[in-house]
Amino acid sequence: MNFIYRKKYTCWICLEESDGLFSFAWTRHECGCSLQVHNKCLVRWLFATNLRVWNECGTSDFYRIRSLPELKRRLCYVVDGHRNFQSEVNLAETVQGIPAVGQTWAAFLCILEMAVRVLLRIPPSEPQTDLWRGLPIESVACPQCKKSITKGRLYWHTSSLGLHAYSIYRSVSTYAATFALFWFLYSNPWKQWFKVGLYLLRQVFPESILQQILDVSTTRALDVYTDSMNGIECVPARQRFLILGFPLYLAGLLSPSLPLGYMQQIYPWTLVTACRNSKVVLRVLSMELFIASLYSKVAPALGRSLKKKLLSVRPYFNSPKDFTEHRTFTEELLRTTWLDCITDVTLLFRMSSFISNNVLQSIPIITRLILKLDPTVSPNECICVQNLLAIGIVCCGREVGRFFLAYRRSRELQQLQRIVEDDEI
């Protein structure tokens, strides 16, 4: 909601006066009247109005509000400013918004998504809840001019800048990933996948090491192969697996809920054995992969126990019948979908190459440590180790950041659900 600067303002609902500075706790009337109201009072007012309508007229077939807890859940959904944190992939909905061609594309995408789910064995998305149906009354009328107080949707959130930034990132990410996916499908997907895999491998491994990994005299030859469909088929199976599997493996690291099966275990060890000629790269890579696989084993149990400790309210978006015990704390509050993985992987590589080139290279201790591991290290191996370290650092940073965001989000949900649960009005 908008913050306002006033010396003295009075809430027209609870009549409380305040003389503060900027405040996220207040709403300015967008109808033009010079009135102020607390955000939380507005949410309660909306609840009271809907409760009155519900008590007097019951519910219609469209809204299907059968109980008071359901009415409360709907209200939380309607006013939740960060409800996109929970949204399932819903690529079709994003595309539907594009004028003229959106509807046709959306239908095409629905079929495509079903095909991808079947191929990659992604379980069907959770049964739809009725939350999207909303409430019969979703805006509050101004007491003076009787127009709606806000021009758009009435929404509530805390003043956390981190959550705000993440919300913007998520919206941008959905659109960016949608366009990337369209480009991918428009050109030959198989060929593009190969190109992306090769590009990502080049970001981590300098040419001479990549030649050892893929067992070729020059990787330029692979670029020529990608120009034709038959060319890719000429690439030996092991090389193809290493190149095509790399993006998938990374996506699996970022979103453990992606069901990649044995691929997640086979890929890293294939990569490690491919690096056997370079002692130092082999050591650092196997150490990182060991930590990653250990973390993926420990994280779910840790996440579930954190959820029990930190999440004192049941999030409104989990329907009472849902069985969501298996989700970890961060996954429950910030859901990553396979669409998010596209932007996350891109961002991960941008950031880690920045850190590797600008930060790690200028720290002499790192070079000294690498020399201690192997005194005969070549400059290319040194760069490779720095890249690997940078990726490790960015992944750790991402986990910490996500935990912090999930924690803030849990506090936000607690506040919102308390406002609605409060029966003082």
Ligand SMILES: [Zn+2]
């Ligand atoms: Zn108030």
Ligand SMILES: [Zn+2]
């Ligand atoms: Zn007004």
